[in-house]
Amino acid sequence: MNIYFITPFPESIKILIENNISNQGIKKKLIDVNIVNLRDFSDNEYKKIDDEPYGGGSGMVMMAEPLFKAIDYCIKKCIDKPKIIFPSPKGKILDHSTSESLSKEGSLIFICGHYKGIDQRVIDKYVDLEVSIGDYIISNGELSSMIIFDSIARLVPGVLNDLNSAMTDSFVDDLLDAPYFTRPNEIDGLKVPDVLLSGNHKSIEDWKNNKKIEDTKNKRPDLWKKYKEKKK
Numbered sequence: 474m475n476i477y478f479i480t481p482f483p484e485s486i487k488i489l490i491e492n493n494i495s496n497q498g499i500k501k502k503l504i505d506v507n508i509v510n511l512r513d514f515s516d517n518e519y520k521k522i523d524d525e526p527y528g529g530g531s532g533m534v535m536m537a538e539p540l541f542k543a544i545d546y547c548i549k550k551c552i553d554k555p556k557i558i559f560p561s562p563k564g565k566i567l568d569h570s571t572s573e574s575l576s577k578e579g580s581l582i583f584i585c586g587h588y589k590g591i592d593q594r595v596i597d598k599y600v601d602l603e604v605s606i607g608d609y610i611i612s613n614g615e616l617s618s619m620i621i622f623d624s625i626a627r628l629v630p631g632v633l634n635d636l637n638s639a640m641t642d643s644f645v646d647d648l649l650d651a652p653y654f655t656r657p658n659e660i661d662g663l664k665v666p667d668v669l670l671s672g673n674h675k676s677i678e679d680w681k682n683n684k685k686i687e688d689t690k691n692k693r694p695d696l697w698k699k700y701k702e703k704k705k
Contacts, residue, residue, distance in 0.1 A: 474504045474578070474629055477547040477555070478618060479540070480585035481511045481522050485615040493619065494633070495626035503631050507550070511535075514542040523588055532589035540584065540595045547582045555580035557601045559591070560617035562610065564603030567621055569644040571604065575621075576628035583622065585614030647700040649688045651681040 478486045486508045490496055498504035512520040516538070523533040548555060556578045565571065575581065584591065584600070596603070606617050626632055654665040668680045690697045 474498075474576075474626075475551055475555070475580040476504060476506045476622065477509055477550070477580075477582045478507070478585060478615075478622075479509045479511055479543045479547065479582065480615055480618075481535075481587060482585075482613070482615060483508045483510045485613070486585075486619070489615065489619045493623055493626075495623060497634075498626055498629055498632035501631055503629055504626060507547075509543055509547060511539055511543050514539040514546070526589060530589075534589050535587060535591040535595075537592035537594045540591060541598070544582065544584070544595070544599050551580035551582070553579040555582045557582045557584070557599050558618075558621065559584045559596060559600045559603050560586065560606065560614050560621060561590070561596075561603040562605050562608070564605040566605050566607070567624065569624075572621070572624040573628055575625045581622075581625070583614075583618040585618050587613055644696075647689075647696055647703060648685040649693060649696065651684040651688070 480486055490499070490506060490508075495504055495506070499506055511522050515522050515536075521536075522539050523535050526532065526534045544557065556575065558575075558581060560583070584595070604621055606620050611617060654669060658665050658670065666680065668676050671677065686697075689700065
């Protein structure tokens, strides 16, 4: 998988990648990450990549021209037709099915936005998918791009030492995951459920499934509704 991050702050991505599970994929040569400095594509002597919005209003907007050039550069470098992603509050809320689908792509390009956003013409011309990480705003697109990327990279076969671990995570089957316990068996009067110590695999599996249903119903009724609708 070829990954390109277009960003005016490349050091931010470098730091995040170094401490991310995707770094295992890079070391195993399963993922090739390329960080592209947007300022390298600015013709302005000050490497300016933002300007005031037409129509007035506060804040600045990332300019179309350097983004056009940077995206074209990345497209030419990709081994196949890339999927171009822009993290945006206007996008589809990130979920497991989206990450799973994107993990099967050969090439992805992430546009890291800043300020009030990017010139709409960049979205109209290039962007295949706008993705939201939730109904809130953060200060930079590097963080949101890395959240999306992390959710994708861990699903690429071989990145995790045990892919089965990812396949039992929350949301894979539209349910929250079951609770987990480890040693010691008891601490401060709090005990591990007896069934988990029983060695009875069928009973343990039934307990986990029941807990997944119980937690989803109580903590995420929206997910429970979705799960029931799929089961009809």
